[in-house]
Amino acid sequence: MECHIDYHPPANLLEGRVVLVTGAGAGIGRAAARSFAEHGATLVLVGRTLTKLEAVYDEIETAGGPQPAIYPLNFEGATLKEYRDLAKTLEREFGRLDGLLHNAGLLGELMPFAQYDSELWERVMQVNVTGPVWMTQALLPLLEASRDASVVLTSSSVGRKGRARWGAYSVSKFATEGFMQVLADELEPTSSVRVNTLNPGATRTAMRQGAYPDEDPATLRTPLDIMPTYLWLMGPASRGHTGQAFDAQPPKGVSPGTA
Numbered sequence: 001m002e003c004h005i006d007y008h009p010p011a012n013l014l015e016g017r018v019v020l021v022t023g024a025g026a027g028i029g030r031a032a033a034r035s036f037a038e039h040g041a042t043l044v045l046v047g048r049t050l051t052k053l054e055a056v057y058d059e060i061e062t063a064g065g066p067q068p069a070i071y072p073l074n075f076e077g078a079t080l081k082e083y084r085d086l087a088k089t090l091e092r093e094f095g096r097l098d099g100l101l102h103n104a105g106l107l108g109e110l111m112p113f114a115q116y117d118s119e120l121w122e123r124v125m126q127v128n129v130t131g132p133v134w135m136t137q138a139l140l141p142l143l144e145a146s147r148d149a150s151v152v153l154t155s156s157s158v159g160r161k162g163r164a165r166w167g168a169y170s171v172s173k174f175a176t177e178g179f180m181q182v183l184a185d186e187l188e189p190t191s192s193v194r195v196n197t198l199n200p201g202a203t204r205t206a207m208r209q210g211a212y213p214d215e216d217p218a219t220l221r222t223p224l225d226i227m228p229t230y231l232w233l234m235g236p237a238s239r240g241h242t243g244q245a246f247d248a249q250p251p252k253g254v255s256p257g258t259a
Protein backbone atom coordinates (compact mmCIF):
# COMPACT_ATOMS: atom_id res chain seq x y z
CA MET A 1 0.00 0.00 0.00
CA GLU A 2 1.21 3.47 -0.81
CA CYS A 3 2.55 5.73 1.93
CA HIS A 4 3.72 9.33 1.51
CA ILE A 5 5.30 10.06 4.87
CA ASP A 6 8.28 11.68 3.10
CA TYR A 7 6.10 14.15 1.15
CA HIS A 8 7.16 17.79 1.53
CA PRO A 9 4.16 19.94 0.62
CA PRO A 10 4.52 23.53 -0.53
CA ALA A 11 3.29 26.11 2.04
CA ASN A 12 0.36 27.11 -0.20
CA LEU A 13 -0.71 23.52 -1.03
CA LEU A 14 -4.36 23.98 -0.05
CA GLU A 15 -4.74 27.72 -0.65
CA GLY A 16 -8.29 28.64 -1.67
CA ARG A 17 -9.67 25.20 -0.79
CA VAL A 18 -12.56 24.52 1.58
CA VAL A 19 -11.98 21.35 3.59
CA LEU A 20 -14.28 19.67 6.11
CA VAL A 21 -12.76 17.52 8.87
CA THR A 22 -14.92 15.39 11.18
CA GLY A 23 -13.70 14.70 14.70
CA ALA A 24 -11.67 17.90 14.34
CA GLY A 25 -11.54 18.60 18.07
CA ALA A 26 -9.02 15.98 19.18
CA GLY A 27 -6.29 13.56 18.18
CA ILE A 28 -5.56 13.06 14.49
CA GLY A 29 -8.51 15.23 13.38
CA ARG A 30 -7.20 18.20 15.33
CA ALA A 31 -3.74 17.81 13.80
CA ALA A 32 -5.22 17.45 10.31
CA ALA A 33 -7.40 20.54 10.70
CA ARG A 34 -4.46 22.61 11.94
CA SER A 35 -2.15 21.25 9.27
CA PHE A 36 -4.62 21.83 6.41
CA ALA A 37 -5.20 25.41 7.64
CA GLU A 38 -1.45 25.98 7.90
CA HIS A 39 -1.28 25.06 4.20
CA GLY A 40 -3.95 27.59 3.26
CA ALA A 41 -7.29 25.72 3.53
CA THR A 42 -10.45 27.19 4.99
CA LEU A 43 -11.58 24.59 7.50
CA VAL A 44 -15.06 23.42 8.43
CA LEU A 45 -14.52 21.94 11.88
CA VAL A 46 -17.09 19.22 12.63
CA GLY A 47 -17.25 17.29 15.89
CA ARG A 48 -19.41 16.52 18.87
CA THR A 49 -17.73 18.66 21.57
CA LEU A 50 -18.13 22.39 20.95
CA THR A 51 -15.42 23.48 23.42
CA LYS A 52 -12.84 21.28 21.66
CA LEU A 53 -13.81 22.69 18.25
CA GLU A 54 -13.55 26.22 19.66
CA ALA A 55 -10.05 25.49 20.96
CA VAL A 56 -8.97 24.31 17.48
CA TYR A 57 -10.61 27.39 15.95
CA ASP A 58 -8.50 29.58 18.28
CA GLU A 59 -5.33 27.63 17.46
CA ILE A 60 -5.89 28.15 13.72
CA GLU A 61 -6.63 31.86 14.17
CA THR A 62 -3.57 32.37 16.38
CA ALA A 63 -1.39 30.64 13.79
CA GLY A 64 -2.68 33.08 11.15
CA GLY A 65 -4.70 30.52 9.12
CA PRO A 66 -7.88 31.37 7.19
CA GLN A 67 -10.89 31.87 9.48
CA PRO A 68 -12.48 28.43 10.01
CA ALA A 69 -16.15 27.54 10.48
CA ILE A 70 -17.44 25.44 13.36
CA TYR A 71 -20.27 22.93 12.94
CA PRO A 72 -21.05 20.80 16.03
CA LEU A 73 -22.56 17.45 15.08
CA ASN A 74 -22.90 14.16 16.91
CA PHE A 75 -22.88 11.15 14.59
CA GLU A 76 -24.82 9.27 17.24
CA GLY A 77 -28.39 10.36 16.62
CA ALA A 78 -27.69 12.75 13.74
CA THR A 79 -30.55 12.66 11.21
CA LEU A 80 -30.57 12.92 7.40
CA LYS A 81 -32.02 16.40 7.86
CA GLU A 82 -28.96 17.45 9.88
CA TYR A 83 -26.64 16.33 7.08
CA ARG A 84 -28.79 18.17 4.52
CA ASP A 85 -28.81 21.29 6.72
CA LEU A 86 -25.01 21.11 6.91
CA ALA A 87 -24.88 20.91 3.10
CA LYS A 88 -27.25 23.88 2.78
CA THR A 89 -25.09 25.94 5.14
CA LEU A 90 -21.91 25.10 3.23
CA GLU A 91 -23.66 25.82 -0.09
CA ARG A 92 -24.65 29.24 1.21
CA GLU A 93 -21.24 30.04 2.75
CA PHE A 94 -18.85 28.54 0.19
CA GLY A 95 -20.79 27.13 -2.80
CA ARG A 96 -18.54 24.06 -2.95
CA LEU A 97 -16.40 21.64 -0.94
CA ASP A 98 -12.85 20.77 -2.06
CA GLY A 99 -11.98 18.24 0.64
CA LEU A 100 -13.75 15.92 3.06
CA LEU A 101 -11.79 14.03 5.72
CA HIS A 102 -13.93 11.49 7.53
CA ASN A 103 -11.86 11.11 10.67
CA ALA A 104 -14.31 10.89 13.62
CA GLY A 105 -14.27 7.43 15.08
CA LEU A 106 -15.46 5.35 18.01
CA LEU A 107 -13.43 2.38 19.27
CA GLY A 108 -16.14 0.72 21.33
CA GLU A 109 -14.70 -2.07 23.46
CA LEU A 110 -12.32 -4.89 22.73
CA MET A 111 -13.91 -8.16 23.82
CA PRO A 112 -14.79 -11.61 22.52
CA PHE A 113 -17.62 -11.45 19.97
CA ALA A 114 -19.74 -13.83 22.07
CA GLN A 115 -19.99 -11.09 24.73
CA TYR A 116 -20.28 -8.07 22.44
CA ASP A 117 -23.14 -5.77 23.42
CA SER A 118 -25.60 -5.16 20.56
CA GLU A 119 -26.21 -1.51 21.50
CA LEU A 120 -22.50 -0.76 21.51
CA TRP A 121 -22.19 -2.51 18.13
CA GLU A 122 -24.90 -0.20 16.69
CA ARG A 123 -23.20 2.91 18.14
CA VAL A 124 -19.82 2.04 16.64
CA MET A 125 -21.38 1.32 13.23
CA GLN A 126 -23.36 4.57 13.43
CA VAL A 127 -20.32 6.77 14.15
CA ASN A 128 -17.83 4.96 11.91
CA VAL A 129 -20.00 4.02 8.92
CA THR A 130 -23.66 5.03 8.75
CA GLY A 131 -23.20 8.68 9.74
CA PRO A 132 -20.28 9.28 7.36
CA VAL A 133 -22.16 7.51 4.53
CA TRP A 134 -25.20 9.81 4.73
CA MET A 135 -23.06 12.88 5.33
CA THR A 136 -21.15 12.02 2.14
CA GLN A 137 -24.40 11.65 0.19
CA ALA A 138 -25.61 15.06 1.37
CA LEU A 139 -22.28 16.70 0.50
CA LEU A 140 -21.82 15.06 -2.95
CA PRO A 141 -23.31 17.98 -4.95
CA LEU A 142 -20.89 20.37 -3.18
CA LEU A 143 -17.95 18.04 -3.89
CA GLU A 144 -19.03 17.86 -7.54
CA ALA A 145 -19.04 21.67 -7.62
CA SER A 146 -15.30 21.66 -6.88
CA ARG A 147 -12.75 21.39 -9.68
CA ASP A 148 -10.56 19.00 -7.66
CA ALA A 149 -12.31 17.41 -4.69
CA SER A 150 -10.76 14.73 -2.48
CA VAL A 151 -12.70 12.50 -0.10
CA VAL A 152 -10.56 10.66 2.46
CA LEU A 153 -12.12 8.00 4.69
CA THR A 154 -10.17 6.92 7.75
CA SER A 155 -9.52 3.20 7.93
CA SER A 156 -7.39 1.03 10.18
CA SER A 157 -5.13 -2.01 10.02
CA VAL A 158 -8.07 -4.03 11.43
CA GLY A 159 -10.20 -2.81 8.50
CA ARG A 160 -7.87 -4.65 6.15
CA LYS A 161 -7.21 -7.78 8.20
CA GLY A 162 -9.63 -8.85 10.93
CA ARG A 163 -8.35 -9.33 14.45
CA ALA A 164 -9.81 -11.22 17.42
CA ARG A 165 -11.70 -9.05 19.98
CA TRP A 166 -11.86 -5.96 17.73
CA GLY A 167 -15.59 -6.60 17.00
CA ALA A 168 -17.64 -3.71 15.61
CA TYR A 169 -14.64 -1.41 15.17
CA SER A 170 -12.89 -3.85 12.84
CA VAL A 171 -16.11 -4.59 10.91
CA SER A 172 -16.86 -0.85 10.61
CA LYS A 173 -13.46 -0.22 9.06
CA PHE A 174 -13.96 -3.07 6.55
CA ALA A 175 -17.28 -1.37 5.70
CA THR A 176 -15.40 1.92 5.26
CA GLU A 177 -13.07 0.24 2.76
CA GLY A 178 -16.10 -1.22 0.95
CA PHE A 179 -17.94 2.10 0.83
CA MET A 180 -14.81 3.77 -0.57
CA GLN A 181 -14.52 1.18 -3.34
CA VAL A 182 -18.21 1.39 -4.31
CA LEU A 183 -18.26 5.20 -4.38
CA ALA A 184 -14.91 5.55 -6.16
CA ASP A 185 -15.92 3.03 -8.84
CA GLU A 186 -19.25 4.76 -9.32
CA LEU A 187 -17.82 8.27 -9.61
CA GLU A 188 -14.72 7.49 -11.66
CA PRO A 189 -16.30 7.48 -15.15
CA THR A 190 -18.08 10.81 -14.82
CA SER A 191 -16.62 12.78 -11.92
CA SER A 192 -13.33 14.35 -10.84
CA VAL A 193 -14.10 13.61 -7.17
CA ARG A 194 -11.53 11.13 -5.87
CA VAL A 195 -12.30 8.79 -2.98
CA ASN A 196 -9.64 6.91 -1.00
CA THR A 197 -9.06 5.38 2.42
CA LEU A 198 -6.18 6.19 4.75
CA ASN A 199 -4.95 4.05 7.61
CA PRO A 200 -3.16 6.31 10.13
CA GLY A 201 -1.27 3.40 11.71
CA ALA A 202 -0.36 3.35 15.40
CA THR A 203 -0.60 6.99 16.49
CA ARG A 204 -0.31 8.68 19.90
CA THR A 205 -3.95 9.58 20.71
CA ALA A 206 -6.61 8.90 23.34
CA MET A 207 -8.13 6.18 21.17
CA ARG A 208 -4.83 4.33 20.81
CA GLN A 209 -4.26 4.57 24.58
CA GLY A 210 -7.75 3.09 25.11
CA ALA A 211 -6.97 0.15 22.84
CA TYR A 212 -3.45 -0.44 24.19
CA PRO A 213 -3.40 0.80 27.84
CA ASP A 214 -0.06 -0.89 28.60
CA GLU A 215 1.78 0.67 25.66
CA ASP A 216 4.27 3.51 26.19
CA PRO A 217 2.84 6.39 24.08
CA ALA A 218 6.36 7.79 23.67
CA THR A 219 7.13 4.87 21.30
CA LEU A 220 4.43 6.02 18.84
CA ARG A 221 4.38 8.64 16.10
CA THR A 222 2.34 11.72 16.96
CA PRO A 223 -0.62 12.93 14.86
CA LEU A 224 1.62 15.70 13.51
CA ASP A 225 4.24 13.16 12.36
CA ILE A 226 1.74 11.41 10.07
CA MET A 227 0.39 14.55 8.36
CA PRO A 228 2.45 14.31 5.12
CA THR A 229 0.21 11.56 3.68
CA TYR A 230 -2.92 13.46 4.78
CA LEU A 231 -1.66 16.55 2.94
CA TRP A 232 -0.68 14.52 -0.12
CA LEU A 233 -4.16 13.02 -0.34
CA MET A 234 -5.97 16.31 0.28
CA GLY A 235 -3.89 18.28 -2.23
CA PRO A 236 -3.46 18.22 -6.02
CA ALA A 237 -0.56 15.71 -5.91
CA SER A 238 -3.08 12.88 -5.47
CA ARG A 239 -5.18 13.91 -8.51
CA GLY A 240 -6.04 10.82 -10.56
CA HIS A 241 -5.75 8.46 -7.58
CA THR A 242 -9.10 7.04 -6.61
CA GLY A 243 -10.40 3.80 -5.14
CA GLN A 244 -7.09 3.20 -3.36
CA ALA A 245 -6.18 2.25 0.20
CA PHE A 246 -3.29 4.32 1.62
CA ASP A 247 -1.17 4.13 4.76
CA ALA A 248 -0.03 7.23 6.65
CA GLN A 249 3.06 5.49 7.97
CA PRO A 250 5.12 2.50 6.89
CA PRO A 251 4.52 -0.78 8.71
CA LYS A 252 6.76 -1.46 11.74
CA GLY A 253 10.29 -2.34 10.76
CA VAL A 254 10.01 -0.83 7.28
CA SER A 255 11.85 2.44 6.75
CA PRO A 256 9.97 5.36 5.16
CA GLY A 257 9.95 5.30 1.39
CA THR A 258 9.94 1.53 1.05
CA ALA A 259 6.36 0.83 2.15
Ligand code: NAP
Nearest residue numbers: 023026027028048049074075076104105202203205207208
Ligand atom coordinates in the same frame (compact mmCIF):
# COMPACT_ATOMS: atom_id res chain seq x y z
P1 NAP B 1 -9.56 10.15 19.19
O1 NAP B 1 -8.40 10.89 19.75
O2 NAP B 1 -10.40 9.31 20.08
O3 NAP B 1 -10.48 11.17 18.38
C1 NAP B 1 -11.69 10.75 17.81
C2 NAP B 1 -12.45 11.95 17.33
O4 NAP B 1 -13.73 11.49 16.88
C3 NAP B 1 -12.70 12.97 18.43
O5 NAP B 1 -12.58 14.28 17.90
C4 NAP B 1 -14.14 12.68 18.82
O6 NAP B 1 -14.83 13.79 19.34
C5 NAP B 1 -14.74 12.28 17.48
N1 NAP B 1 -15.97 11.55 17.69
C6 NAP B 1 -16.14 10.41 18.41
N2 NAP B 1 -17.43 10.10 18.45
C7 NAP B 1 -18.10 11.04 17.73
C8 NAP B 1 -19.47 11.26 17.43
N3 NAP B 1 -20.43 10.48 17.93
N4 NAP B 1 -19.80 12.32 16.66
C9 NAP B 1 -18.85 13.15 16.21
N5 NAP B 1 -17.53 13.01 16.48
C10 NAP B 1 -17.17 11.96 17.24
O7 NAP B 1 -9.07 9.14 18.04
P2 NAP B 1 -7.91 9.23 16.95
O8 NAP B 1 -6.90 8.22 17.32
O9 NAP B 1 -7.53 10.63 16.68
O10 NAP B 1 -8.71 8.62 15.70
C11 NAP B 1 -9.02 9.33 14.52
C12 NAP B 1 -9.37 8.33 13.44
O11 NAP B 1 -8.23 7.50 13.16
C13 NAP B 1 -10.49 7.36 13.82
O12 NAP B 1 -11.32 7.13 12.71
C14 NAP B 1 -9.76 6.09 14.20
O13 NAP B 1 -10.56 4.96 14.02
C15 NAP B 1 -8.60 6.14 13.25
N6 NAP B 1 -7.41 5.36 13.65
C16 NAP B 1 -6.62 5.75 14.69
C17 NAP B 1 -5.47 5.03 15.01
C18 NAP B 1 -4.55 5.44 16.14
O14 NAP B 1 -3.56 4.71 16.40
N7 NAP B 1 -4.79 6.54 16.82
C19 NAP B 1 -5.14 3.89 14.27
C20 NAP B 1 -5.97 3.50 13.21
C21 NAP B 1 -7.10 4.25 12.91
P3 NAP B 1 -14.67 14.22 20.90
O15 NAP B 1 -13.25 14.66 21.04
O16 NAP B 1 -15.64 15.28 21.08
O17 NAP B 1 -14.94 12.98 21.69
